[in-house]
Each structure stands twice: as structure tokens, then as C-alpha cells.
Amino acid sequence: MRPVVECWSDPFKPNRENPLSNTHYPALSGIDAIQQAFESAGYICTTRIATVVRLAAALEKPVLIEGPPGVGKTELAKTCAMVVDRPLVRLQCYEGLDESKALYEWKYGKQLLYTQLLREQLGDVLDGAKGLNESMNRLHQFSDVFYSEAFLESRPLLKAMEEDNGGVLLIDEIDKADFEFESMLLEVLSDFQVSIPELGTIQAHSKPLVFLTSNDTRDLSDALKRRCLHLHIPFPSIELEARIVASRVPDLAQSMTDQLVRFVHAIRSLDLKKAPAISETVDWAKSLVLLHAKDLDGSLVQDTLNVLLKYEEDIQIAEGQLPKLMAAAAG
Amino acid sequence: MDSPNTARAAASSDQLLAFVQYLRGKKIPVSPADTLDAVEVAELVGYQDRALLKNGLAAALAKSRHELSVFEVAFDDYFQPIPERPPAGGQSDAKPEVSSANPSEQPPQKDPANPGEDPLEGLRGNSLFDALESQDESALSLAIETAAADAKVEEISLFTQRGQYVRKILDALGDEALREAAIEFEQSEPAAFEVVQALREQLRERVRDRVERAYLIHASAATEDLLDESLSKLKLGNVDHSQMARLKRLMDRMARKLAARHGRRRHRYRRGKLHVGETVRRAIPTDGIPFHPRWRKIERKRPQIMAICDVSGSVAAYAKFLLMFLYALQDVLPRTRSFAFSAALGEVSDLLATLPVEEAIERVNLKYGGATDYGRALQDFSELALAEVNSATTVIVLGDARNNQADPRLDLLGEIKSRARQLIWLNPESPRLWGTGDSEMLRVKKECHLAKECQNLKQLERVIDKILSDRR
Numbered sequence: 084m085r086p087v088v089e090c091w092s093d094p095f096k097p098n099r100e101n102p103l104s105n106t107h108y109p110a111l112s113g114i115d116a117i118q119q120a121f122e123s124a125g126y127i128c129t130t131r132i133a134t135v136v137r138l139a140a141a142l143e144k145p146v147l148i149e150g151p152p153g154v155g156k157t158e159l160a161k162t163c164a165m166v167v168d169r170p171l172v173r174l175q176c177y178e179g180l181d182e183s184k185a186l187y188e189w190k191y192g193k194q195l196l197y198t199q200l201l202r203e204q205l206g207d208v209l210d211g212a213k214g215l216n217e218s219m220n221r222l223h224q225f226s227d228v229f230y231s232e233a234f235l236e237s238r239p240l241l242k243a244m245e246e247d248n249g250g251v252l253l254i255d256e257i258d259k260a261d262f263e264f265e266s267m268l269l270e271v272l273s274d275f276q277v278s279i280p281e282l283g284t285i286q287a288h289s290k291p292l293v294f295l296t297s298n299d300t301r302d303l304s305d306a307l308k309r310r311c312l313h314l315h316i317p318f319p320s321i322e323l324e325a326r327i328v329a330s331r332v333p334d335l336a337q338s339m340t341d342q343l344v345r346f347v348h349a350i351r352s353l354d355l356k357k358a359p360a361i362s363e364t365v366d367w368a369k370s371l372v373l374l375h376a377k378d379l380d381g382s383l384v385q386d387t388l389n390v391l392l393k394y395e396e397d398i399q400i401a402e403g404q405l406p407k408l409m410a411a412a413a414g
Numbered sequence: 415m416d417s418p419n420t421a422r423a424a425a426s427s428d429q430l431l432a433f434v435q436y437l438r439g440k441k442i443p444v445s446p447a448d449t450l451d452a453v454e455v456a457e458l459v460g461y462q463d464r465a466l467l468k469n470g471l472a473a474a475l476a477k478s479r480h481e482l483s484v485f486e487v488a489f490d491d492y493f494q495p496i497p498e499r500p501p502a503g504g505q506s507d508a509k510p511e512v513s514s515a516n517p518s519e520q521p522p523q524k525d526p527a528n529p530g531e532d533p534l535e536g537l538r539g540n541s542l543f544d545a546l547e548s549q550d551e552s553a554l555s556l557a558i559e560t561a562a563a564d565a566k567v568e569e570i571s572l573f574t575q576r577g578q579y580v581r582k583i584l585d586a587l588g589d590e591a592l593r594e595a596a597i598e599f600e601q602s603e604p605a606a607f608e609v610v611q612a613l614r615e616q617l618r619e620r621v622r623d624r625v626e627r628a629y630l631i632h633a634s635a636a637t638e639d640l641l642d643e644s645l646s647k648l649k650l651g652n653v654d655h656s657q658m659a660r661l662k663r664l665m666d667r668m669a670r671k672l673a674a675r676h677g678r679r680r681h682r683y684r685r686g687k688l689h690v691g692e693t694v695r696r697a698i699p700t701d702g703i704p705f706h707p708r709w710r711k712i713e714r715k716r717p718q719i720m721a722i723c724d725v726s727g728s729v730a731a732y733a734k735f736l737l738m739f740l741y742a743l744q745d746v747l748p749r750t751r752s753f754a755f756s757a758a759l760g761e762v763s764d765l766l767a768t769l770p771v772e773e774a775i776e777r778v779n780l781k782y783g784g785a786t787d788y789g790r791a792l793q794d795f796s797e798l799a800l801a802e803v804n805s806a807t808t809v810i811v812l813g814d815a816r817n818n819q820a821d822p823r824l825d826l827l828g829e830i831k832s833r834a835r836q837l838i839w840l841n842p843e844s845p846r847l848w849g850t851g852d853s854e855m856l857r858v859k860k861e862c863h864l865a866k867e868c869q870n871l872k873q874l875e876r877v878i879d880k881i882l883s884d885r886r
Contacts, residue, residue, distance in 0.1 A: 130469060134459070141458055142451065144451070146473075191699035195701075302478070302673070305443075305477075309447060312473040312474060313474075313482070314473060315482050
């Protein structure tokens with residue numbers, strides 16, 4: 084009796100033998116452990132973030148991070164690379180990004196140069212060949228020389244696949260890329276492989292951790308969303324933000340940090356063109372340290388508001404509401 | 415607490431599938447692959463920690479911010495009853511237990527008079543009765559789940575079927591024996607009768623809970639769909655206040671769907687002239703032979719919408735919905751300008767941008783109210799904005815074209831038509847009434863690219879879909 088040959092894999096059968104054990108990233112094996120490791124790396128994360136990172140490592144699925152700018156989406160991926168101690172490969176998306184910049188390109192110049200240099204060798208190869216057919220057959224034996232990995236220029240996506248011990252792949256601001264690019268990503272994200280017509284399919288040596296970030300400027304396709312775990316990072320609560328500022332700017336006095344964070348939260352409730360994000364809060368805290376500020380008073384706030392708000396009209400709105408904001412900051 | 419937990423874990427995979435079903439009812443599209451992910455996630459994080467499970471499932475099932483907010487509410491609704499039941503049951507059980515303590519004390523006193531001992535003794539050994547008496551949570555929930563499965567409670571489709579299914583499940587549980595015992599005790603043993611009846615009432619309460627949950631999961635979605643469907647076909651002028659909330663939800667959903675369908679095509683280009691520099695650069699690998707010509711792009715523009723709405727009494731309701739719809743689509747149609755008129759006409763874009771649509775319409779009505787005069791309105795519009803009407807503009811006029819015998823100024827309409835990309839007239843009246851009485855619709859129709867009836871939400875959705883698909 085002939086053995087049954089499995090000719091295609093069942094798409095609904097997960098091809099993971101045991102999803103519970105993950106040997107790649109031992110640092111990401113428990114939620115509390117993740118929170119601690121991230122905190123010591125300077126990134127304070129909520130349980131939700133830690134849970135998703137844990138699941139991403141265990142299920143080997145990419146994570147799609149959405150949220151307003153400046154809440155630490157990119158930072159999460161960087162910190163993750165630091166925690167697992169693997170290289171971070173970053174792909175910044177923009178309109179017009181295509182395969183040759185994201186996946187791979189042939190080193191055309193090198194190919195041309197080599198054909199020129201090897202011209203003399205051609206005589207040796209074809210030496211003694213009779214007729215066109217035989218010469219052709221001889222040439223065929225070498226035809227793949229110029230389309231081999233030696234002439235392949237790896238771009239970020241392929242580079243992430245080639246990392247031997249896995250790595251962290253960050254695809255930043257995917258919403259800025261074209262729809263076509265998004266479709267091309269599907270193969271990479273679901274099977275961790277890249278198809279190169281001249282070479283065949285290249286499988287990832289070891290599956291990288293993949294993070295995609297999006298600023299919500301447009302809806303991503305359902306197909307892409309389906310392949311990812313979804314994580315939405317909102318603006319943090321007052322307590323969390325105070326912890327973040329304290330860890331990032333330890334020189335600022337505790338009372339000052341609390342005031343500052345409450346002030347920022349009050350500002351976010353105003354109707355602004357762009358609400359200040361965590362990164363702006365941290366910048367503001369740093370500038371206050373530089374100015375040796377002892378207390379958050381009105382004139383100081385007025386002078387440094389431009390660190391926090393990036394539009395003139397926003398600054399004007401905030402200045403109009405300054406007494407109310409200061410009251411909120413005082414608690 | 416441990417035993418119910420393990421019992422729960424056994425039934426939890428089914429629970430998870432039912433929850434997915436429930437989410438679909440809430441209009442979160444969960445694919446089979448998502449479901450598999452959710453099962454894996456649940457295996458990984460376990461069912462013990464509720465917050466952990468919620469976070470994990472959210473990552474696998476909710477794919478956008480909107481879906482996340484729906485998911486969080488749904489998760490809390492769906493998984494609420496289980497952790498809450500023990501305390502709630504415990505409280506209501508407190509009384510029966512006191513009363514059951516009494517008879518168990520009483521029979522010994524009665525013993526000499528009544529040699530039959532504890533009348534409840536005959537019922538002991540009945541597994542259902544034992545479970546109820548000892549308040550064995552896991553045994554009870556397991557029994558109810560099995561009975562519910564036997565009674566095919568998932569086939570429930572109407573709210574009125576609840577009683578019937580409660581009866582079926584009770585029968586499957588073996589309530590019959592308890593009922594017979596109760597009848598038997600009613601005359602002879604009033605104390606025992608009380609106890610049995612109290613326990614039966616508890617059981618009934620649990621079963622009713624179970625059936626209601628089944629209704630919520632399996633049938634409420636279908637009922638909701640039915641209501642939505644009929645509402646979307648209801649004349650917008652007849653929508654009353656109680657239906658407004660539902661209608662708004664429906665409209666938001668339609669708007670989200672349209673935005674998703676058309677938003678993505680933003681980067682659609684038409685081919686322009688040859689891009690010489692790029693073509694030469696691309697020809698380097700082929701030794702200067704341009705195998706891959708590169709073309710400049712001409713971006714396709716989204717239509718700019720100018721909506722001119724009649725806000726006089728008969729048409730105001732429709733104007734409200736059209737404007738609400740257009741403003742729900744801000745993401746896809748960012749440059750919408752709106753004008754309102756009854757006698758005179760004015761631009762109301764700013765008003766609409768700052769106020770909720772309903773309030774804005776009322777203000778507009780106060781400002782521009784009066785007898786409808788299309789001629790004057792078109793005249794005002796020409797002075798105000800005709801210069802800005804160009805080949806990327808779609809002008810939508812909403813009105814019944816009943817002009818009180820005045821001159822409708824078709825010449826102005828013709829001019830708008832010649833300048834605009836599209837002139838669309840939406841009329842809330844059915845086409846059969848066009849041209850009757852003082853309606854100028856038949857003449858107006860000839861001056862427009864498209865004249866459509868828009869009585870209900872469905873027709874409105876179709877028209878806007880058409881506008882969005884049309885771009886150059």
C-alpha cells in the first residue's frame with residue numbers, strides 16, 4: 084500500500100506543534116516577567132501591552148499597534164528588541180515604497196561588472212564546443228551564476244528573515260504605505276517567507292517578532308488585520324504617565340512630576356489640533372529640569388508651552404484656559 | 415470555588431464559540447481563522463484570570479478601535495453572569511436554607527406522631543434534588559447545560575418562545591419528580607411543601623437565566639437585523655423620536671461601511687506623461703534599453719460635495735438625514751459645503767461643523783425659514799458659490815421642487831449643471847407625485863444629471879455610494 088502523501092496543508096490546522104512552549108524568546112515567557120523586563124529597559128507597559136507581547140511571542144503572530152502619535156508604539160518594538168537581545172530591523176513606510184526597497188534588489192552594477200570581467204573566461208568555457216547548440220548547453224550550466232544570493236541585495240524584510248536566531252522586525256507607519264505594498268506584506272506576515280522569482284521561496288531561518296505600527300490615518304485592509312494581533316495604545320492614565328515620566332526623567336521632583344502630568348491631562352481634554360503625547364510630556368519634563376524649575380508656576384508654563392504644543396492656535400487656546408489648567412495641575 | 419472552575423473550563427471552549435457568535439451578532443466580523451486564534455489564546459492564558467482573558471481575546475478578535483470598544487462591552491455583558499452568580503444565588507438561597515433548617519428540626523419533634531420520619535427523605539437520592547439542596551454549583555450548572563443542549567435551546571428564535579424553552583429544559587432536568595412530590599406534600603406536609611417549592615423556584619430562575627442568555631446570543635442578532643432592515647426602508651419623514659437612536663446607529667454603520675469601501679482608493683492614479691528621468695534610471699540594469707517605462711501620475715480627486723437643502727417643514731426631516739450622512743463621511747468627503755434655504759439661502763457649513771446636526775438644522779430653520787422659493791434660493795447660491803463650482807464638484811439639491819407657482823429659475827440650474835461635474839436632485843416624494851400640483855420636478859429633472867427619489871435610508875445610502883464611486 085502506498086503511503087498517503089499530504090499534498091497541501093490544511094489552512095485551518097495550525098502548523099505549530101506546541102504553542103505553549105516557546106524556545107526563541109525565553110525573556111517573553113510570562114506576563115509579569117515581561118512587565119519587569121520592560122520596566123528595567125525603561126518602558127513601562129500596561130498588562131494589556133504585556134499580554135499582547137506574550138501572545139505574539141507564543142503564537143508567532145505579528146502585532147499591529149494602533150494609537151495616536153507619540154504614545155510609544157515604535158518604542159515598544161525597540162524595547163522588545165532590547166529585552167530579547169536580538170537585532171532590530173526597521174522598515175519605515177512611505178508612499179511609493181515598493182518591493183525593491185523593502186524586500187530585495189539585484190545588484191545590477193555588480194552583475195554588469197562581473198560580466199565584463201568574466202568575458203575572457205567565456206572563451207575557456209566555450210573552448211572546443213561545436214556548433215551553436217553545444218555552446219548554448221555549456222552556457223546553460225552557468226546560467227544561474229548571476230542570479231544567485233551573491234548578487235542579492237537584502238532589504239529590511241528579507242534581512243529580518245535571514246537573522247539566524249530571530250530578530251525584531253518593525254514595520255513603521257504601515258498606513259503611509261500604498262495599498263499594493265500592504266498586499267505584498269501578506270505573504271511575509273502569514274508564512275514568514277519571501278518569493279523571489281529567480282531563486283524561489285526563501286523561508287525565514289527563525290521567525291522574527293513582527294510589530295506594525297499605524298497612526299489611524301486610513302483603514303488597513305481586513306486581510307492584513309486578520310493576520311495580526313491587534314493592540315490599541317491609548318493615552319495613558321495619570322498614574323501610568325507619572326510613572327513613565329519618573330522613569331524617564333528621574334531628576335524631576337516627585338511633586339513636580341505629579342503636577343506636570345495632571346496639567347498635561349487637563350490640556351488633553353481641550354479641543355486641540357494635536358493633543359500632547361507621552362513623548363511631549365517627557366520632553367517638557369526634561370526642559371523643566373534644564374531650567375532648574377522648582378515649581379510649576381504660570382509664567383514658566385507660558386514660556387515653555389511650545390515644547391508641549393506644536394501649533395500656534397493650540398498654544399493660544401491653552402493660554403486662554405491657563406488658570407483652569409493650573410488649578411487642575413494643583414490637584 | 416475550585417470545582418465550579420474546573421467544570422467551567424470544560425464547558426469553556428463551547429462558551430468561547432458561543433461568545434464569538436455573540437460578537438458576530440454585535441457586528442464584529444470574526445472569521446473562522448480569528449476564532450482559532452481566540453481558542454489558542456484562551457488555551458494560553460487560561461480562563462482563571464478574567465482581565466487576562468479579556469486582554470488576550472481583545473488582541474485576537476477586535477481589529478480596530480471601534481471594534482475594541484464594542485468588544486469590551488460585549489465581553490463584560492457576556493461573561494458577567496458566571497462570576498456573579500454564586501453571590502447572587504447565595505443571597506437568595508439564604509432564606510430557603512433557613513426554612514429548610516426548620517423542617518429538618520421539626521420532624522424529630524413530630525417523630526412520635528408521624529412515624530414517616532423526614533418527608534424529604536424520599537426525595538434524597540434524586541440527583542437534581544440533592545444538588546439543589548446542597549447548593550452544588552458545578553453539578554447544577556452542568557445539569558442545566560446538558561438539559562439545555564437536549565432541549566436544543568440554541569434554536570430559539572423569538573422572544574415569546576422563552577416560556578416554552580424553560581418548560582422543555584425543566585422537563586429534561588427531571589423537575590417532574592419534584593413537582594409530583596410537591597403536589598403530594600401540599601396537603602399532608604406544609605413545611606416540606608414550602609421547601610420543595612422554594613428550591614423549584616430557584617431552579618426555574620436559573621433555567622430562565624440560561625434561556626435568556628441563549629436568546630441574547632442566538633436570536634437577538636436576527637431580531638435586530640430585522641428591525642434595522644425595516645427601519646432602513648421606512649420613510650424618513652415618518653421616523654419618530656423613539657427610533658432616532660437606532661437610526662443613528664444604523665446610519666453610522668452604513669457610513670463606516672461606505673468609508674471603508676471608498677477610503678482605501680485614495681491612492682488611485684491615472685497614467686500621465688512619461689517620466690523620462692525615472693525611466694532612464696530604470697533602464698540601467700538593461701543596458702539603457704527602457705524595458706520598464708515609468709509614467710507620471712495624475713491623482714484622482716475626490717468629489718467635492720455642495721449640498722443645497724430645502725429646510726422648510728415638509729422636507730426638513732430629509733435634509734437632516736442627508737446632512738447627517740454627509741457629515742458622518744467627513745473622512746472620505748472632507749471638503750463638503752452645505753447650504754440651506756427655504757425662502758433665502760445661506761451657507762451653513764460652519765454651523766454644522768460646530769453643532770450637532772439636529773440643533774444646527776433648527777437654527778437654520780429659524781434663520782432662513784419662510785415660504786419655499788427655489789428661484790430665489792438658486793439666485794442666492796449663484797451669487798454665493800457658483801464661481802467655486804468646478805469640474806470636481808458634485809452639487810446635490812434636496813427638495814420636493816414644489817415652488818408655490820413661482821419661477822423656479824431653470825436657467826440657473828442649467829448653468830450649475832454645465833459647470834459642475836454632476837448635478838443631482840434628490841426628491842423625498844415618490845416619482846408618481848412628480849409633476850402633480852405645483853411640483854416643478856418634471857421640468858427640473860431635465861436640467862439635472864440625475865434625479866432620484868430618496869425616501870428612506872437605503873435609497874440615501876445608494877445615492878451616496880454612487881457619488882463616492884464616481885471620481886476622476
